[in-house]
Amino acid sequence: MPRDLAETACPKHQHDAGVHEHGSFEPMAVARIVAAAAGAGVVWFWPGRTADALAVAALLFAGWPILREAVSNLLARRMTMELSMAIAVVAAAAIGEFFTALVVALFVLAAEELEHLTVARGRVAIHDLVAFIPPQATVRREGELIQVAVAEIRPGECVVVAPGGKIPVDGVVVAGHSYADQSRITGESMPAEKSAGSSVFAGSINQMGMLEIQVERVGRDTSYGRIIEAVEAAEQSRAPVQRLADQLAGYLVYFALAAAALTWLITRDLRDTISVVIVAGACGIAAGTPLAILGGIGRAAKLGSIIKGGVHLETLGRVDTVILDKTGTLTLGRPVVQELRPAAGVSAGELLAAAGSAEIHSEHPLARAVVEEARRTKAALAEPASFSYTVGRGVTALVDGATVLVGNRKLLADAGVDVPARETGLPGSDIVVAREGRFLGEIIVADVVRPEARGAMAALQAMGVRTLLLTGDTAEVAGRVAADLGIAEVGADMLPEDKLARVEALVASGHRVAMVGDGVNDAPALTAASLGVAMGSGADVTKESADVVLIGNDLGKLVETIRIARRTRAIIWQNFAGTLAVDAVGIVLAAVGLLNPMLAAFIHVGSEIAFLLNSARLLPAAERFRPERNASIQRATPKEA
Ligand SMILES: Nc1ncnc2c1ncn2[C@@H]1O[C@H](COP(=O)(O)OP(=O)(O)OP(=O)(O)O)[C@@H](O)[C@H]1O
Numbered sequence: 001m002p003r004d005l006a007e008t009a010c011p012k013h014q015h016d017a018g019v020h021e022h023g024s025f026e027p028m029a030v031a032r033i034v035a036a037a038a039g040a041g042v043v044w045f046w047p048g049r050t051a052d053a054l055a056v057a058a059l060l061f062a063g064w065p066i067l068r069e070a071v072s073n074l075l076a077r078r079m080t081m082e083l084s085m086a087i088a089v090v091a092a093a094a095i096g097e098f099f100t101a102l103v104v105a106l107f108v109l110a111a112e113e114l115e116h117l118t119v120a121r122g123r124v125a126i127h128d129l130v131a132f133i134p135p136q137a138t139v140r141r142e143g144e145l146i147q148v149a150v151a152e153i154r155p156g157e158c159v160v161v162a163p164g165g166k167i168p169v170d171g172v173v174v175a176g177h178s179y180a181d182q183s184r185i186t187g188e189s190m191p192a193e194k195s196a197g198s199s200v201f202a203g204s205i206n207q208m209g210m211l212e213i214q215v216e217r218v219g220r221d222t223s224y225g226r227i228i229e230a231v232e233a234a235e236q237s238r239a240p241v242q243r244l245a246d247q248l249a250g251y252l253v254y255f256a257l258a259a260a261a262l263t264w265l266i267t268r269d270l271r272d273t274i275s276v277v278i279v280a281g282a283c284g285i286a287a288g289t290p291l292a293i294l295g296g297i298g299r300a301a302k303l304g305s306i307i308k309g310g311v312h313l314e315t316l317g318r319v320d321t322v323i324l325d326k327t328g329t330l331t332l333g334r335p336v337v338q339e340l341r342p343a344a345g346v347s348a349g350e351l352l353a354a355a356g357s358a359e360i361h362s363e364h365p366l367a368r369a370v371v372e373e374a375r376r377t378k379a380a381l382a383e384p385a386s387f388s389y390t391v392g393r394g395v396t397a398l399v400d401g402a403t404v405l406v407g408n409r410k411l412l413a414d415a416g417v418d419v420p421a422r423e424t425g426l427p428g429s430d431i432v433v434a435r436e437g438r439f440l441g442e443i444i445v446a447d448v449v450r451p452e453a454r455g456a457m458a459a460l461q462a463m464g465v466r467t468l469l470l471t472g473d474t475a476e477v478a479g480r481v482a483a484d485l486g487i488a489e490v491g492a493d494m495l496p497e498d499k500l501a502r503v504e505a506l507v508a509s510g511h512r513v514a515m516v517g518d519g520v521n522d523a524p525a526l527t528a529a530s531l532g533v534a535m536g537s538g539a540d541v542t543k544e545s546a547d548v549v550l551i552g553n554d555l556g557k558l559v560e561t562i563r564i565a566r567r568t569r570a571i572i573w574q575n576f577a578g579t580l581a582v583d584a585v586g587i588v589l590a591a592v593g594l595l596n597p598m599l600a601a602f603i604h605v606g607s608e609i610a611f612l613l614n615s616a617r618l619l620p621a622a623e624r625f626r627p628e629r630n631a632s633i634q635r636a637t638p639k640e641a
């Protein structure tokens with residue numbers, strides 16, 4: 001069940017108990033760090049029995065969480081860093097090296113605190129998203145304006161948003177004129193003009209005038225709600241690389257303990273043995289990996305790309321083939337009738353009326369274009385008595401007692417209609433129409449290629465990604481679009497099952513395939529692909545089956561999202577390689593007696609923090625609502641209007 005946005009707006013629900021709220025210091029952790037430092041100071045400056053007693057007390061107090069964690073790990077038969085560090089601390093204390101024990105404990109505690117702060121910062125950046133929707137909104141009920149909780153607003157109601165206010169719902173403007181900053185949803189930094197009929201999104205900021213909005217979606221159902229949901233899911237879901245990271249961290253502990261045993265057997269030097277145990281750190285990968293994934297997903301969300309989990313981010317970073325559907329994906333999906341070509345003895349109006357009537361109930365973009373043109377020219381439309389749709393072919397309807405076919409040449413040919421061959425060089429896709437077995441003529445429909453599509457395809461190719469256009473349209477139209485956009489491979493006249501088979505074949509041959517689509521009939525191919533990408537304007541099923549949704553319908557954002565995914569992968573692998581290198585070198589140095597336990601602890605903690613910060617580079621900057629910046633946009637925009 002989708003939870004309500006307002007309900008989760010309280011950040012308390014979001015954090016698990018172990019993590020500090022809002023990235024602040026926890027007094028108890030600070031007290032333990034201070035105790036360890038003070039204890040170490042006392043032993044160093046005033047050595048003696050009293051100092052030793054104080055040191056033991058400080059050690060018990062400061063080292064308690066490490067010890068407790070180690071014991072619970074031991075009981076759970078899990079090999080962790082806490083366990084090896086606890087062994088080292090206890091061993092050092094046992095041979096009377098209280099200073100060493102305290103300093104190692106100090107390093108471990110400080111590193112843990114830093115780790116918590118970094119991870120918490122990542123979560124704060126993301127929960128800022130949640131807190132962005134105001135809990136209350138102004139609604140018009142029975143003619144009066146009242147304040148209600150956002151959770152209580154229902155679709156169909158009207159909300160009023162004052163200038164400078166945040167838009168709390170997805171909906172359509174019914175009155176007012178303004179500009180909205182939608183950067184949080186679409187990643188688009190230019191404010192968009194809004195007037196009656198415009199769609200607005202929850203999470204955008206109304207910049208200038210009063211807007212009255214008819215509510216379509218509230219809370220988790222809004223585009224913004226889905227972004228939040230995706231990011232939260234990402235926090236919880238575990239990418240395969242995460243399991244690898246945890247395993248690797250476990251092996252490193254075993255390896256360090258084995259190396260320590262060997263060191264002891266050969267050198268009989270307890271200090272060197274302790275150094276070997278201490279030096280190998282793995283939190284840089286154990287904690288750095290989820291942080292990188294969280295950062296990657298958060299960053300993509302800021303662009304308006306919803307990635308539904310770490311596993312998909314990982315797949316996206318390895319995609320080598322991108323398959324695109326034509327209508328709605330490479331084109332705007334709003335085709336317009338260009339030309340009517342009635343057959344001899346048929347009038348243009350008759351052709352359009354027959355086609356328009358048959359298509360009245362079809363949701364297909366081509367059908368909408370035909371119906372729109374029929375309405376615009378006031379053609380005589382009739383309600384069809386029956387209506388059926390053949391996937392990838394077109395519609396068959398009973399209009400005024402006559403069977404009307406509207407679709408491609410195959411539809412008519414299958415019904416035994418004599419259709420003249422398709423002329424080449426038509427300015428768009430052609431729809432053929434027949435009534436009672438007689439060819440009535442052709443309707444030429446053209447769609448506009450998305451302005452960013454060409455640049456996006458070029459960028460994908462530059463990144464070494466193969467692009468492929470698969471469409472149900474004719475080879476001529478498909479070839480023209482592909483040539484225009486610089487796409488090398490084309491599959492035309494494809495039924496949804498042909499697309500599916502093609503995707504499955506590519507996946508089976510070892511390619512990592514992203515399928516980008518928007519239509520209902522793209523859903524199977526999206527599911528079969530290694531990664532399904534849906535356009536935000538697409539059908540709901542398509543968005544459901546997809547692993548990534550491009551809310552802003554911008555193919556350029558797809559390219560940027562792939563870049564983010566690749567960067568995330570690169571950072572995770574840097575951390576893996578770095579950790580292995582530091583640990584290997586450290587263990588060797590410690591075993592041959594070149595490190596003391598404190599230096600070993602310093603190397604352990606220092607390298608871990610370096611890798612953690614490496615991951616933190618991916619986190620999007622925590623951006624709060626900044627009135628100054630928005631005010632300047634507010635002044636700048638009207639000039640253009
Ligand atoms: N309602 C309809 N009216 C007219 N023609 C239709 C209709 N439905 C399908 N067709 C014909 O069938 C072809 C394939 O349709 P389909 O919906 O499978 O396309 P698609 O593969 O999703 O297209 P694209 O790749 O362009 O998005 C269309 O190009 C059109 O010629």
Ligand SMILES: [Zn+2]
Pocket residue numbers: 081281282283284604608
């Ligand atoms: Zn560690």
